Amino acid sequence: MLSHADNELLCRIGPGTAMGDVFRRFWSPVCLAEQVSRADGDPLRVGVLGERLVAFRDTEGRLGLLEEACPHRGVSLALGRNEAGGLRCLYHGWKFAADGTILETPNCVDAGFRQRVRARSYPVREAGGLIWAYLGPAEKMPAFPHWPFFDIPVDNMRVNRIDAPVNYMQQLEGGADSSHVGVLHSNFARPGWMSGGFNANTDPDNPAALVTGDLAPTLLLEDTEFGFHYAAIRQLEGEDGDGRRNVRVVPIIMPSTRIIPSPAVQFVIFEVPIDDTNTATFGVSYRLDGAPVDRDKLNEMSGRFNPALFSEHTHGYLGTWQTRFGQDRTRMQEDWSGIQGVVMEDMAMAMSQGAIADRSKEHLVPADQAVVRARRQLLESARRVAAGGDPIGVNVDVSRIRAIDSTVPGNVRWQDLVTHGKAAA
Ligand code: FES
Numbered sequence: 001m002l003s004h005a006d007n008e009l010l011c012r013i014g015p016g017t018a019m020g021d022v023f024r025r026f027w028s029p030v031c032l033a034e035q036v037s038r039a040d041g042d043p044l045r046v047g048v049l050g051e052r053l054v055a056f057r058d059t060e061g062r063l064g065l066l067e068e069a070c071p072h073r074g075v076s077l078a079l080g081r082n083e084a085g086g087l088r089c090l091y092h093g094w095k096f097a098a099d100g101t102i103l104e105t106p107n108c109v110d111a112g113f114r115q116r117v118r119a120r121s122y123p124v125r126e127a128g129g130l131i132w133a134y135l136g137p138a139e140k141m142p143a144f145p146h147w148p149f150f151d152i153p154v155d156n157m158r159v160n161r162i163d164a165p166v167n168y169m170q171q172l173e174g175g176a177d178s179s180h181v182g183v184l185h186s187n188f189a190r191p192g193w194m195s196g197g198f199n200a201n202t203d204p205d206n207p208a209a210l211v212t213g214d215l216a217p218t219l220l221l222e223d224t225e226f227g228f229h230y231a232a233i234r235q236l237e238g239e240d241g242d243g244r245r246n247v248r249v250v251p252i253i254m255p256s257t258r259i260i261p262s263p264a265v266q267f268v269i270f271e272v273p274i275d276d277t278n279t280a281t282f283g284v285s286y287r288l289d290g291a292p293v294d295r296d297k298l299n300e301m302s303g304r305f306n307p308a309l310f311s312e313h314t315h316g317y318l319g320t321w322q323t324r325f326g327q328d329r330t331r332m333q334e335d336w337s338g339i340q341g342v343v344m345e346d347m348a349m350a351m352s353q354g355a356i357a358d359r360s361k362e363h364l365v366p367a368d369q370a371v372v373r374a375r376r377q378l379l380e381s382a383r384r385v386a387a388g389g390d391p392i393g394v395n396v397d398v399s400r401i402r403a404i405d406s407t408v409p410g411n412v413r414w415q416d417l418v419t420h421g422k423a424a425a
């Protein structure tokens with residue numbers, strides 16, 4: 001449980017907030033590359049950390065990320081004309097270069113004026129099928145991180161987003177919480193749950209598949225330089241046993257990223273606050289062997305095929321209490337949740353907690369220790385940044401961070417499977 005004050009500290013991310021200052025110290029995905037793929041294409045409204053921005057690609061292919069409100073009188077530049085080397089406000093025709101420089105002001109002939117004013121702009125990069133931005137102080141800008149999937153051809157990955165009207169922390173906690181996987185996602189984790197037996201789901205692409213029916217694995221947490229990782233260790237039983245264990249290691253990378261493994265695929269998930277009560281979840285799925293992922297199958301598993309719950313066009317999650325988040329209670333004899341798809345199950349849980357969950361009323365148990373650790377690290381970062389220091393995990397090499405889902409003989413130490421940074425001192 002958290003005090004009301006700490007809950008506010010954890011969840012509020014707008015300009016001038018302590019947690020907002022933490023997030024502003026990191027490079028963060030702000031939209032999909034495909035959303036601004038064309039030179040002179042449609043400008044895109046981008047909400048991030050409580051700020052309203054517009055992203056566009058100019059005639060030369062340069063990316064711009066500007067404050068959405070025109071510096072003249074605040075009209076949205078997302079309605080503007082994107083042509084001939086800049087974005088032009090529809091209202092009085094001021095024209096902006098990708099870096100925010102004002103190129104033309106048709107209603108003001110004073111050329112000196114254009115030198116004195118500019119549109120607020122942010123550093124922006126494209127990599128791994130995503131557009132990344134840095135919204136923090138210039139003198140604190142960290143090196144642009146090299147995520148492992150930057151080395152995989154974009155065409156071989158699945159890169160997507162889903163925006164939901166819920167605080168980022170509920171999404172992050174859902175991702176850090178392993179004990180819900182064998183319950184909420186029973187259809188995937190424990191096919192045959194309805195008969196009381198356990199049939200292992202052997203699909204190597206499925207991140208919710210468990211190798212045993214063990215719902216209370218040994219959970220070990222270790223702080224690392226990027227945040228922490230936790231290992232869930234499950235003993236195999238019966239003839240498969242002979243001491244073999246399944247090891248799942250999930251890295252939680254500050255401030256709000258995690259990597260979920262299946263035996264073959266890594267699912268890197270970034271929770272990016274749009275504002276206090278909206279979150280963009282960016283997902284990158286890639287195979288460890290670099291071969292193309294099966295996008296159709298992964299979409300099917302996630303439940304993104306249902307137009308009542310997800311808009312391919314806006315990337316918005318559409319479930320509400322009006323539609324009971326897609327829950328069909330007539331199917332619950334053979335379907336655990338009555339909700340189709342792993343992501344849609346997660347979304348329903350997060351949405352049902354309210355826009356910002358009240359953590360002063362909860363009753364935590366040892367299985368929640370990863371959730372607790374994530375909160376504690378974020379709150380610690382907020383205190384450090386407020387005191388003029390650096391947040392946990394900033395400027396850390398992320399290129400070797402991997403999640404692990406591996407079944408190994410009893411004499412293999414799980415720590416030896418970990419290729420990324422050692423435990424923090
Ligand atoms: S409001 Fe944009 S040019 Fe006037």
Ligand SMILES: [Fe+2]
Pocket residue numbers: 174180181184185342346
């Ligand atoms: Fe989940």
